[in-house]
Amino acid sequence: MKYQLIIKTKIAFVAAVLLLSGSAAAEGDAAAGAAIGYSCLGCHGIEGYRNAYPSFRVPKLGGQKATYLEIALRGYRDGMREHPTMVAQSASLTDQQIADVAAFLASFGSEAVDAGGAQVEPFAKAATCNACHGQNGISLAPNWPTLAGQHEEYLVHALNQYRDGSRKDPVMSPMAAPLTDEDVKILAKFYSSLPGLETTLKAD
Ligand code: HEC
Numbered sequence: 318m319k320y321q322l323i324i325k326t327k328i329a330f331v332a333a334v335l336l337l338s339g340s341a342a343a344e345g346d347a348a349a350g351a352a353i354g355y356s357c358l359g360c361h362g363i364e365g366y367r368n369a370y371p372s373f374r375v376p377k378l379g380g381q382k383a384t385y386l387e388i389a390l391r392g393y394r395d396g397m398r399e400h401p402t403m404v405a406q407s408a409s410l411t412d413q414q415i416a417d418v419a420a421f422l423a424s425f426g427s428e429a430v431d432a433g434g435a436q437v438e439p440f441a442k443a444a445t446c447n448a449c450h451g452q453n454g455i456s457l458a459p460n461w462p463t464l465a466g467q468h469e470e471y472l473v474h475a476l477n478q479y480r481d482g483s484r485k486d487p488v489m490s491p492m493a494a495p496l497t498d499e500d501v502k503i504l505a506k507f508y509s510s511l512p513g514l515e516t517t518l519k520a521d
């Protein structure tokens with residue numbers, strides 16, 4: 318009886334500590350993330366590498382925000398995103414390992430993103446998107462992905478995933494829902510044409 322109570326108290330204590338530590342984002346260590354990160358470049362580090370089915374180009378990660386990379390990886394691990402390979406890649410990673418590998422991948426950077434992207438004329442179709450993704454496709458906050466320079470096919474794929482519900486996000490699902498196939502095409506073409514993200518090339 319007494320023993321059970323101690324165990325219960327212990328569990329409550331551990332849960333409270335986890336809750337507290339969970340609210341502070343883990344600091345990523347790029348050097349620690351390198352060991353895992355190099356294996357990722359087998360797909361993400363090859364220019365134009367394609368996902369077999371459905372067929373689309375693997376997303377560029379060079380210049381992407383580290384915080385967004387973390388959110389994306391946790392999304393695969395925790396069931397918000399469904400891609401089988403990426404679910405397998407992230408299934409066994411701890412929050413700390415995810416922060417480390419995100420810091421490693423973000424360390425590759427992109428000159429276009431570092432320079433703040435291009436000056437572009439306001440694009441009417443993208444007016445609502447600009448508030449978060451930036452007029453020139455360089456996102457305005459670390460938890461929002463940069464879209465500039467991303468593969469056109471991947472942007473189409475991502476928007477369609479929000480539209481058909483296979484990728485869920487409280488912000489993007491309602492943003493994508495009213496888009497038509499034509500809107501998706503036009504927006505993907507626009508963002509992919511801007512200077513920004515790059516393939517994180519694998520060093521020889
Ligand atoms: C076999 C090829 C392959 C490997 C290996 C791979 N990825 Fe991916 N990755 C993909 C594909 C394909 C997608 C797009 C999946 C989708 O539809 O969501 C993706 C998506 C991502 C995304 C989301 C990008 C975005 O813009 O939302 C991140 C982040 C990512 N991968 C990181 C990693 C990391 C970190 C590793 C190594 C631990 C890794 N990937 C290994 C193929 C791969």
Ligand code: HEC
Nearest residue numbers: 388445446448449460461462472475476486488489492504
């Ligand atoms: C209020 C802020 C906000 C607005 C407005 C917004 N987005 Fe997003 N967008 C986000 C966030 C946050 C994510 C990441 C969601 C997730 O984790 O799936 C995202 C993700 C995306 C992605 C996936 C990127 C990737 O690398 O996988 C695309 C494509 C995208 N948005 C396009 C658009 C378009 C097009 C519009 C306008 C119709 C738009 N967004 C409006 C915040 C916003």
